[in-house]
Amino acid sequence: MIEICNLNFHYFGKNSEALKDINLKISKGEFVLITGLSGSGKSTLIRAINGLIPNFYGGRISGSVKVLDMNVFEKKPRILAQKIGMVFQNPENQLFMNNVESELVFGLENINLSRNEIENRLNDTIELLGLESMRKRAISSLSGGEKQKVAIGAILAMQPEILILDEPTSELDPKSAEEILHVVQNLNKKLGITVILIEHRIDRVIEYVDRLIIMNDGQIIQDGKPNQIFLKENNSNQFFIPPIIKFFLEIIKHKKILSKYQISPNHIPNNIQEFSLILKEFFEDLKFSEGNTKYFQQNKGQYMQKFLDSTPLVEFKDVRFEYEKNNTILSNINFEAYPGEFIAIIGDNGVGKTTFLKLFNGLLRPRNGTIKINGKNMKNLSVAQISRDVGYIFQNPSIQFYQDTVKEELEVVLKNFKIHSENAKKLLEEYSERLDLKSLLSIYPRYLSYGEQQRTALATMLVIQPKILIMDEPTHGMDALQKDHFFNYLDEYRKKGNIVILVTHDIESLTKYPERILFFSEGKIILDDFSENVLSHPITSKFTPQINRLIKNFPNLPNKIIRTEELLELVENAEI
Numbered sequence: 001m002i003e004i005c006n007l008n009f010h011y012f013g014k015n016s017e018a019l020k021d022i023n024l025k026i027s028k029g030e031f032v033l034i035t036g037l038s039g040s041g042k043s044t045l046i047r048a049i050n051g052l053i054p055n056f057y058g059g060r061i062s063g064s065v066k067v068l069d070m071n072v073f074e075k076k077p078r079i080l081a082q083k084i085g086m087v088f089q090n091p092e093n094q095l096f097m098n099n100v101e102s103e104l105v106f107g108l109e110n111i112n113l114s115r116n117e118i119e120n121r122l123n124d125t126i127e128l129l130g131l132e133s134m135r136k137r138a139i140s141s142l143s144g145g146e147k148q149k150v151a152i153g154a155i156l157a158m159q160p161e162i163l164i165l166d167e168p169t170s171e172l173d174p175k176s177a178e179e180i181l182h183v184v185q186n187l188n189k190k191l192g193i194t195v196i197l198i199e200h201r202i203d204r205v206i207e208y209v210d211r212l213i214i215m216n217d218g219q220i221i222q223d224g225k226p227n228q229i230f231l232k233e234n235n236s237n238q239f240f241i242p243p244i245i246k247f248f249l250e251i252i253k254h255k256k257i258l259s260k261y262q263i264s265p266n267h268i269p270n271n272i273q274e275f276s277l278i279l280k281e282f283f284e285d286l287k288f289s290e291g292n293t294k295y296f297q298q299n300k301g302q303y304m305q306k307f308l309d310s311t312p313l314v315e316f317k318d319v320r321f322e323y324e325k326n327n328t329i330l331s332n333i334n335f336e337a338y339p340g341e342f343i344a345i346i347g348d349n350g351v352g353k354t355t356f357l358k359l360f361n362g363l364l365r366p367r368n369g370t371i372k373i374n375g376k377n378m379k380n381l382s383v384a385q386i387s388r389d390v391g392y393i394f395q396n397p398s399i400q401f402y403q404d405t406v407k408e409e410l411e412v413v414l415k416n417f418k419i420h421s422e423n424a425k426k427l428l429e430e431y432s433e434r435l436d437l438k439s440l441l442s443i444y445p446r447y448l449s450y451g452e453q454q455r456t457a458l459a460t461m462l463v464i465q466p467k468i469l470i471m472d473e474p475t476h477g478m479d480a481l482q483k484d485h486f487f488n489y490l491d492e493y494r495k496k497g498n499i500v501i502l503v504t505h506d507i508e509s510l511t512k513y514p515e516r517i518l519f520f521s522e523g524k525i526i527l528d529d530f531s532e533n534v535l536s537h538p539i540t541s542k543f544t545p546q547i548n549r550l551i552k553n554f555p556n557l558p559n560k561i562i563r564t565e566e567l568l569e570l571v572e573n574a575e576i
Helices: 042-049 077-081 100-110 115-129 144-156 174-191 202-208 226-231 235-239 243-251 255-261 272-278 280-285 303-307 353-360 406-416 421-434 450-462 480-495 507-511 531-535 538-543 546-551 564-572
Strands: 002-011 019-026 031-036 059-067 084-087 162-166 194-198 211-216 219-224 314-324 327-337 342-347 368-373 390-393 468-472 499-503 516-521 524-530
Touching (some): 002 042, 019 042, 019 219, 031 042, 042 059, 042 162, 042 194, 084 144, 100 115, 100 144, 115 144, 115 174, 174 194, 174 202, 174 538, 202 243, 211 226, 219 226, 226 243, 243 272, 243 564, 255 280, 272 546, 314 353, 327 353, 327 524, 342 353, 342 480, 342 507, 353 368, 353 390, 353 499, 390 450, 406 450, 421 450, 450 468, 450 480, 480 499, 507 531, 516 531, 516 538, 524 531, 524 538
Parallel strands (some): 031 194, 031 211, 084 162, 162 194, 342 499, 342 516, 390 468
Antiparallel strands (some): 002 059, 314 327, 314 368, 516 524
């Protein structure tokens, strides 16, 4: 179905090849996951499969790509698009119409289907993805996750033979992501549609795929069944192994455990249900001594008690917001944030998280209530004045770029904030180094990968040293290694007396650094507590990390464990 031979590709203006001697065959009906560190060539590879390379992206190319017996170098994109559906990393890049219904039929009208067929496919897609409630809504009114569902729906309506998805769940809450993946799996299993998926959050998708390809530096370095790849002792794998599989790989190193509980070291379960069955007897046998109780004693009470003697940098009091009269988005918001805090915000798509963030920098103003930043009532401040204290990074970072190069983006920010030339030079160098942007300074920002755009947007905020840093889905497009560096830096930044607040659906990334998490539902803050208390709470079950979902099946285990390391430590100190 797909056959790539000796493929090499070099983007114009880049120093090195994006793809190097790629040889790959994908058969009809396969569900393939492609992963790898950012910049390893994943997105370039799928652009070659659907003809965007060389038809849209310029560069030097050699080798061959055949899809459905078509030479993609010779076929027009319009022909390829009818057979190969592509959902981009940033959904806004493929949304063209004003409302949801028009977007879903846009492609169908362009291939001249009958009105009756268009109507049938439209209704089927809406039912399949649960889009009825937003059918008539304007695209501009949708959240990032809702836009992603619409972009996926517009492609599914075309009924392609090959479906390519570039990080399709990155802006979706866990429930929506699971629903989308179930839909894609059904299309794969029942209709035989070939699925190629690019994803960094392997824990979300590994149970659905039957083949894993890992790329590095423009090459395919591993290709096989996920089980086989994870069992290999390969340092490059450490960035791609989901938490429960990491735990299993440590457990099978203990020969006594394997023999006593008849656990096969050659079969790695790939979902919570399988793990629970295989490890059931082992977990139920675990006993804990009186000295090993720290994981049972994490009822820390009210988080805010630790700040009783502090002055908040941020204060929301009885805040309510609505875009239209009688359509309340946020209500009864009471919130305080203190110097040195690292706060994450979670919740379903469309519950008001991004709206809440936009109140911090004055892009939106509350209908009722008061907001104070650094002791000043925001009602009396302009957006420009607020921006000196509040740095904001949007869900789509490219909308923040206006200059021709990354360096010029940083320089114009420094100039606008009247930062002295010597100090400006020092800050530019520091953040170019810290955020790994030195090799990108001469590149047009919108040509960067999504992860590179996120780091560039972060640099444009950090050079002005805001006391409050606000971010909307900042890890979108980042691999596991980049996210680790990113969160490390944010942790350092808040320790200097600043506040870091981010919205994210990347739940596994929240198990390490943010100490406090807010859970939003229906425009209200439902939970506000220590991270482990929120992520293990019954009402946040859709947002539970893998390890916590696993231990919840065993009442004898402490129910607030959220990290692999914690569970391994517990096992090491337990009596079996």
